[in-house]
Amino acid sequence: MNEDVSSEASAIDEALLAGLRNSRHVLCVSHVAPDGDALGSLTGMGHIMHRLGATTTLALQDETPAELKFLPGAADIVGPKQITDAYDLIICLDASSVDRMGHIYRSEAHAHIPLFVIDHHITNTRFGHINWVAPDCAATCQMLVYLVDSLGLPLDETLATCLLTGLVTDTLCFRTSNTNARVMEAAMRLMSAGANLSDITARALNRRSxxxxxxxxxxxxxxxxxxxxxxxxxxxxxxxxxxxxxxxxxxxxxxxxxxxxxxxxxxxxxxxxxxxxxxxxxxxxxxxxxxxxxxxxxxxxxxxxxxxxxxxxxxxxxxxxxxxxxxxxxxxxxxxx
Ligand SMILES: [Mn+2]
The missing domain is CATH 3.10.310.30 (Diaminopimelate Epimerase; Chain A, domain 1)
Known part of the structure; x- marks a missing residue:
């Protein structure tokens, strides 16, 4: 039942798109010790699902780091105690294996709920019912740019800010070896939609306690x-x-x-x-x-x-x-x- 699909927007699995469109109560989760791509893809997915008309719970086992609390939607993220089993879809973002969700995912209570995995780690163990794993993308947030295209949704400033944050942090501000023209193209589109690159870089990369x-x-x-x-x-x-x-x-x-x-x-x-x-x-x-x-x-x-x-x-x-x-x-x- 596992299916792999490529990162090209035109090739995103129809079953994945239909599943997103048809779900009403969605749990979105990312990995323990969350970084900018975890937070960016989680909050970004929240905005996408909201646009599709779904009620969405965003969850992380661990606290949001202070430098990422500026992300629109970060204040709504809940911890393990607020998780139920009343969802018709679980979307796991930027996590390469099932244990990376920590205590948010409960194998007994959640096993009957469809699990969609959206991730760019080449080491992803493909633990979902549908697995969209795109190692050619520099960030899970880059994949969500293509997802937005496939769903026919517009990019707005809120969503673009979330997605550019993940792209900026996972590439250490476009300095990693996987920063290619496609990455820059995605970043340019997010900036055109209103995301502020210098502000995101200053907040997410240039602040330390x-x-x-x-x-x-x-x-x-x-x-x-x-x-x-x-x-x-x-x-x-x-x-x-x-x-x-x-x-x-x-x-x-x-x-x-x-x-x-x-x-x-x-x-x-x-x-x-x-x-x-x-x-x-x-x-x-x-x-x-x-x-x-x-x-x-x-x-x-x-x-x-x-x-x-x-x-x-x-x-x-x-x-x-x-x-x-x-x-x-x-x-x-x-x-x-
Ligand atoms: Mn990532």
Missing amino acids: FNLFKLWGLVLPTVQLDEGVIWVHVRRAQTKAAGMTTGDVQLSSMLITANEADISAVFLEKVAENGGPAVECSFRARPGFNVGEVAFELGGGGHPPASGCTIQGTIEEVAPRVVELLKQARRKGLAAS
Whole structure:
């Protein structure tokens, strides 16, 4: 029953479009530790479904980061406690596997409800009844531009602001290697519809909490570099001492800017669901190197230049093993170049 469809607007599956048009009570959900593309595609999908006349619930397991609260519709997002089973459709955005929805998706209560997956991660496990997975798109928000076309809806300023935010954040403001002419074309259309690029960039990419700088100050003295792999450990005691409340420490994107590095990693100490130790790993790679494969092998997901996974165990157990895999990925990249 799984169906895959390409990203071209003309090729969007009729069953997907019909399902969207005919649903009345829709739950839209994106991934844990939400980023700009998660928030942009979630709020954007909310506006699309509203235009189609549906009653829509937007849900995220985790809090919306302060720098993304400006998104129109972000204030309406609910958490796991407000979720029921009274929906006729669930739309999952920007999440590469079913567990990425966290506690919002309940396999027992929700199994009978059609689940549509809309995502651009090449590692997507195609866990929906209809799966629209387009790895050639730089953001899930880019896919929604084509969806809007297929549904025959106009782009307005509200929707364009949501969608451009995802495009800007996932491409680090059009700097990633997957930023092609199609991405720029989509961005141009969103700007023509009223989205303000400089405002979105300033809000979503150029703002950080003061506590984050305190955390960087605590962890950066222990940064390590070996065979072109740069990494850092972040302890729970350190995030606590810095007063950090969200999990995103935004370090892997900074570490990859080191001249000597081709791959970066951040190992963030966590408590697993079962109360045991776990490590949240975040990877970045320069063009020509693939950390998406490494994350996928470790049970996570992502893209060649940016990926992540969560592994049970202490940092001492997890980090050395993962660094070894990253060194292998680097050697593979060097051999191919
Ligand atoms: Mn994305």
